Amino acid sequence: MRAAFPPNLDALAIETDTGLLYSWRDLERATAMLANLLGSLDLPAGARIAVQVEKSVEALLLYLATLRAGFVFLPLNTAYQSAEMAYFIGNAEPAVVVCTDRNFGWISQLAFKAGTQHVFTLNENRTGSLLARAAAQPDQHEVAFKHADELAAIIYTSGTTGRSKGAMLTHGNLLSNAQVLKSYWGWRSLDEGGDVLLHALPIFHVHGLFVAIHGALLSGSQMIWLNQFDPKTVIKKLPEATVFMGVPTLYVRLLAEPGLTREVARHMRLFISGSAPLLIETFKAWQERTGHTILERYGMSETAMITSNPYRESEGARRGGTVGLPLPGVSLRVQDDAGENVAAGEIGNIEVMGPNVFKGYWHMPEKTAEEFTLDGFFKTGDVGKIDAQGYVTIVGRSKDLVISGGYNVYPAEVEGYINELPGVAESAVVGVPHADFGEVGVAVVVAKPGVALESARILVSLKATLANFKVPKQCFVVDALPRNSMGKVQKNVLREQYSA
The missing domain is CATH 3.40.50.12780 (ANL, N-terminal domain)
Structure with missing residues (x-):
């Protein structure tokens, strides 16, 4: 440079x-x-x-x-x-x-x-x-x-x-x-x-x-x-x-x-x-x-920029709600869970390949192998669709990921620290909509039998340990977490319950 x-x-x-x-x-x-x-x-x-x-x-x-x-x-x-x-x-x-x-x-x-x-x-x-x-x-x-x-x-x-x-x-x-x-x-x-x-x-x-x-x-x-x-x-x-x-x-x-x-x-x-x-x-x-139209783009730590709305009018319009078109040299596809390409407008898993895609995860060869397909595409973990004109729309993310004020917050990491606190039996962290930050985290915590937990004390403990953007904005102590027939916590239920 x-x-x-x-x-x-x-x-x-x-x-x-x-x-x-x-x-x-x-x-x-x-x-x-x-x-x-x-x-x-x-x-x-x-x-x-x-x-x-x-x-x-x-x-x-x-x-x-x-x-x-x-x-x-x-x-x-x-x-x-x-x-x-x-x-x-x-x-x-x-x-x-x-x-x-x-x-x-x-x-x-x-x-x-x-x-x-x-x-x-x-x-x-x-x-x-x-x-x-x-x-x-x-x-x-x-x-x-x-x-x-x-x-x-x-x-x-x-x-x-x-x-x-x-x-x-x-x-x-x-x-x-x-x-x-x-x-x-x-x-x-x-x-x-x-x-x-x-x-x-x-x-x-x-x-x-x-x-x-x-x-x-x-x-x-x-x-x-x-x-x-x-x-x-x-x-x-x-x-x-x-x-x-x-x-x-x-x-x-x-x-x-x-x-x-x-x-x-x-x-x-x-x-x-x-x-x-x-x-x-x-x-x-x-x-x-x-009088200006914001240009929205899409990227990741592992890939830098992947897509962008057009800068020049001759190349297309900047469409709100989309992240634009794959950048030159970047191959982007949307596949179903079976690994087959979906039709235009249909939702699936976003995968990318190109000179911008990272080399792998430091000291994690097994994890690196898991995140790449056999033909060399990186599995972004994001869910989206491509319309007939090639514009990409992100409709979801890795199911647990919360993006708060532009920063990635992974609930499992926060839950790990909550679960280590005295008196905590288990916890779940979900993202809910927020007018300023886009999303914020909410912690739902179950106490061990006979223990009385205080939401405020849990948040204070987290603030002393984690970056502030990772700390949930609210904490609720409940008797039990909702689960499906397989025993998995139903975070979709929690999102709906605490979205307000």
């Missing part, structure tokens, strides 16, 4: 919401120094660099430096707590862990216990031992050569069994998807007028880290960098931008601001939504308020 930098390296590359300015030369020099620091540690080939820090430009530079040095980047959600971090560090066995100063005490204990040799700190205000050590390194660095099938990143995505899986993404996966999206979404280089990306997403998952950033870097586009999403700040910056990406929750919150008008959005070229279903009400309200 360095080859896509503009000829004038002193031109502005990133402007932050705090007034910091980074040139393309700054990006080149800083990533070189960080890459040289990593190179000085005598790390083994394929070493993982695990990172749990707040969003900052320096965190972005660390990602780029990791790839530049030829190592594997492992971003971790900043909301993860001790139980989750212990699993990720133990499973991935990173050679380097980078965390914030405030978390250094407990994270370093976990890391050193797991055999990690190096733990650095990095804070959102550009302080920490990582930058202090990198400051002494040369600002020239020869980029490591990597083959397309070599590992670039591991993205952890929980499974319905509750055990987190590390999706292994290669350099070829990332580059092919970035190149396709650069063309498909019409990213404009400087000599074509130049795009400006308003970046308000977290950078610990595919959407904010790969889809948004790769598009800007590959086209040499400027970024307006917001460390956190704030609707008023986004609206203030819209007149300076041309591209914005968000999850549906962000669009809902922007629509709640009276300052969102056609005038502030008149210079915008493209609004993109993903990571969760976009309600048709939000789609239409955005059109009416801004």
